[in-house]
Amino acid sequence: MAVSYRIDGDMAVIEFNQEDAKVNVLTADVLREFQDLLTKVQNISGVKILLITSGKKDIFIAGADIKEIEGITVSADGEKKSRAGQEIFNLLEDLPIPTVAVIDGVALGGGCELALACRYRIATFNEKIKIGLPEVNLGVLPGFGGTYRLPRLVGISKALEIILGARALSPEEALKAGLVDRLYPQTGLWNSVLQFVDEIRDVKGRKPGLTRKKKGWPGFLDYNFVGHVFVFDQAGKSVRERTKGFYPAPLKAFELMRETFNAPRAKALGMEAKAFGDLVVTKTCKNLIKVFYLTERYKKFLPPECAALQPKAVKKCGVIGAGVMGGGIAQILSQSGMNARLKDVSYEAVAKGLQSAAKIFEQAVKRKKLKPHAMTATMLKISGTVDYSGFQNVDCVIEAVVENMAVKKKVFEEAARLVPPKTLFCTNTSALSVTEMAKSLSDPSRMIGFHFFNPVHRMPLIELITTPATSAQTLCDALNLVKRLRKTPIIVKDSPGFLVNRILLAYINEAGHLLQEGAGIPLIDKAMTDFGMPMGPFLLCDEVGLDVGLKVLHLLEEGLGERFKAAPVFAQIFQKGFLGKKSGQGFYKHGRIKVANPAVTPGLLHDKTALPSARECRERMIFTMVNEAARCLEDRVVDDPATVDVGMLLGTGFPPFRAGLLRYADQCGVENIVETLNLFASRPAGARFEPCAYLNDLKSRGKGFYT
Ligand code: NAI
Numbered sequence: 001m002a003v004s005y006r007i008d009g010d011m012a013v014i015e016f017n018q019e020d021a022k023v024n025v026l027t028a029d030v031l032r033e034f035q036d037l038l039t040k041v042q043n044i045s046g047v048k049i050l051l052i053t054s055g056k057k058d059i060f061i062a063g064a065d066i067k068e069i070e071g072i073t074v075s076a077d078g079e080k081k082s083r084a085g086q087e088i089f090n091l092l093e094d095l096p097i098p099t100v101a102v103i104d105g106v107a108l109g110g111g112c113e114l115a116l117a118c119r120y121r122i123a124t125f126n127e128k129i130k131i132g133l134p135e136v137n138l139g140v141l142p143g144f145g146g147t148y149r150l151p152r153l154v155g156i157s158k159a160l161e162i163i164l165g166a167r168a169l170s171p172e173e174a175l176k177a178g179l180v181d182r183l184y185p186q187t188g189l190w191n192s193v194l195q196f197v198d199e200i201r202d203v204k205g206r207k208p209g210l211t212r213k214k215k216g217w218p219g220f221l222d223y224n225f226v227g228h229v230f231v232f233d234q235a236g237k238s239v240r241e242r243t244k245g246f247y248p249a250p251l252k253a254f255e256l257m258r259e260t261f262n263a264p265r266a267k268a269l270g271m272e273a274k275a276f277g278d279l280v281v282t283k284t285c286k287n288l289i290k291v292f293y294l295t296e297r298y299k300k301f302l303p304p305e306c307a308a309l310q311p312k313a314v315k316k317c318g319v320i321g322a323g324v325m326g327g328g329i330a331q332i333l334s335q336s337g338m339n340a341r342l343k344d345v346s347y348e349a350v351a352k353g354l355q356s357a358a359k360i361f362e363q364a365v366k367r368k369k370l371k372p373h374a375m376t377a378t379m380l381k382i383s384g385t386v387d388y389s390g391f392q393n394v395d396c397v398i399e400a401v402v403e404n405m406a407v408k409k410k411v412f413e414e415a416a417r418l419v420p421p422k423t424l425f426c427t428n429t430s431a432l433s434v435t436e437m438a439k440s441l442s443d444p445s446r447m448i449g450f451h452f453f454n455p456v457h458r459m460p461l462i463e464l465i466t467t468p469a470t471s472a473q474t475l476c477d478a479l480n481l482v483k484r485l486r487k488t489p490i491i492v493k494d495s496p497g498f499l500v501n502r503i504l505l506a507y508i509n510e511a512g513h514l515l516q517e518g519a520g521i522p523l524i525d526k527a528m529t530d531f532g533m534p535m536g537p538f539l540l541c542d543e544v545g546l547d548v549g550l551k552v553l554h555l556l557e558e559g560l561g562e563r564f565k566a567a568p569v570f571a572q573i574f575q576k577g578f579l580g581k582k583s584g585q586g587f588y589k590h591g592r593i594k595v596a597n598p599a600v601t602p603g604l605l606h607d608k609t610a611l612p613s614a615r616e617c618r619e620r621m622i623f624t625m626v627n628e629a630a631r632c633l634e635d636r637v638v639d640d641p642a643t644v645d646v647g648m649l650l651g652t653g654f655p656p657f658r659a660g661l662l663r664y665a666d667q668c669g670v671e672n673i674v675e676t677l678n679l680f681a682s683r684p685a686g687a688r689f690e691p692c693a694y695l696n697d698l699k700s701r702g703k704g705f706y707t
Helices: 027-042 066-071 075-094 110-116 146-154 156-166 171-177 187-201 216-223 225-243 248-260 263-279 283-299 324-335 345-368 372-379 405-416 433-437 472-484 500-516 521-531 537-546 546-560 570-576 614-634 641-652 661-668 670-681 693-700
Strands: 003-008 011-016 048-055 059-060 098-103 104-108 120-124 182-184 317-319 339-341 383-387 396-399 426-427 445-452 461-466 488-493 588-590 592-596
Touching: 003 027, 027 075, 027 372, 048 187, 059 110, 066 156, 066 283, 066 614, 075 110, 075 263, 098 104, 098 110, 098 187, 110 146, 120 171, 120 187, 120 614, 146 156, 146 248, 146 263, 156 216, 156 225, 156 248, 156 339, 171 182, 187 283, 225 248, 248 263, 248 283, 283 488, 283 641, 317 324, 317 405, 324 339, 324 345, 324 372, 324 383, 324 472, 345 372, 345 383, 383 570, 396 405, 405 426, 405 433, 426 472, 433 445, 445 472, 461 472, 461 641, 472 488, 488 641, 488 661, 500 521, 500 537, 500 546, 500 570, 500 614, 521 537, 521 614, 537 546, 537 588, 546 570, 614 641, 614 661, 614 670, 614 693, 641 661, 670 693
Parallel strands: 011 048, 048 098, 059 104, 098 120, 120 182, 317 339, 317 396, 339 383, 396 426, 426 445, 461 488
Antiparallel strands: 003 011, 445 461, 588 592
């Protein structure tokens, strides 16, 4: 049984507590049970209040059952499912007695919609609480009345922000938005609940004054016809800009909310159910669900060799190098509750690192994600040094100095002389051999590659690079640290470029070859943004820095051969001093308006009559990545296609609606990809396109990466 009830005086308490499960989820069975209890409670005489609670720690109700959503293949079934949930929540909303959702944990999706159908919602200050309607992240929209009830409760502008942006609110944000009525401390919650109940017990309808009427600009937007026109206009623009036609759910949710904003309940819910049914069968929805499962699995991943081990507790980290990455690493360590001792060669460099950490916190304060006093407390966890003082009691060392083997080895040797015996040693190198670097330690088993992506506070992926010497305990400790930083790990064998940079650089280099053949920067970049990449390869190059990219390309050529030989254009523009954004120009001129840099292309146009088309550009860049990913599987850099997909989704922004690079390859058909690569390979200088043995083997067996 997942839902039970008890009578306490004149109160009925319905509690969600799914057996043998960590979270409460609204499956069809659970909803039926809930419906039965509602009917039962309604008929018990003397019940004057209904409370809805959860028996799970930190969870109210996590949402609808994603497996059930995934299984729906016919629109009408989706619509029916939505209708069924709506009817139950209508029953709850229509109860003649006050109903209160007591939220002391995550209330997302269907869980939030259930709470919205209650007359009141109270919550605790529990920092694990997230309240919101993130359905568009899975390619659907709230289907149990959320698009109808939320705007009526918090106002249309906030409701659009929450639903279209898949925003999950903290308890404080929810109170401010009017989504919850009161916040109480977790301790003594039951007494607070009883107090609240006393307050509302004899109120007919909803107690007035609980939701503060918004004043000023927010009030104008919510309570005024002209305000509504403005809000919908802005929201429509922003949603179209953000989704670029790739994600139908936010746009559909927007249109639905605009149409049903003033509609009566029956009509609005009917349209919501229909829209849910339309979306739930789309390929985008199914792909986004696959991505959700995949990333959830990797977040919790623990290899068998680590299962019986106890991870080392990390309280303090020594971070060596206070540059772009070191500052970001210190920031995220302190944000995650650890102390960071930041070491560089000069106080100026240390100060820069501290400043960049402070800047990230300041932005969070500006966006009201962090209180100013919390920023001060967190910044105090970072301290600076130029001489390893304070390294005597670190649990972990993370190196982020310049990409130079000799310098990296030297700093590890220096640190190892001071730190305690079981210290975890991590290097943030982009492409240097971790195996070679580990030779700087007397015990190389304690070294692991810990490859963050830039910017550290935003990018969710960490590649853990293992060498033949890395011990299971080191891997276990590193995985635990990743988890504390709330990042997602993939485990990658030490090899040139590891996984993500190897595939990404193959793609960027192909863009260079296309440019060399005469396709313009805008055409090539647009081919990829039209595919769904967050930015084109040349803009990415400018963001990362030409110097950094070229260095990695040279290492890849050294380790993996001719196919990584940099297209000449990269060296040409590097020599001109065009390093990208940091030098003001690269493939683009980075002024107030960004334009393709005309100084890059002259002299590169060889054959204007046979320019590669946008389609060819896309196929050459994407299929080159697929070929390189297949080589990574062949070389056992990673064990399975899912790891490649997680790496590319979280490390490069590969479009989630395509479900991942290799899932996309399967959707294109491996046979088709091999044939296209063979065609490219048959052209002059086309050897780099030769499909690898792994791909040819899949083709000959009629298989895909996942099948
Ligand atoms: P950076 O040039 O911004 O910072 C390097 C810092 O190391 C400088 O502050 C320098 O003074 C310091 N340093 C040099 N020798 C030192 C020593 N002996 N002791 C202490 N500090 C020393 O470089 P960035 O971009 O932060 O890169 C650092 C590492 O992270 C490199 O290995 C890079 O390949 C890697 N990486 C960089 C990414 C990026 O996008 N910038 C992304 C992922 C990894």
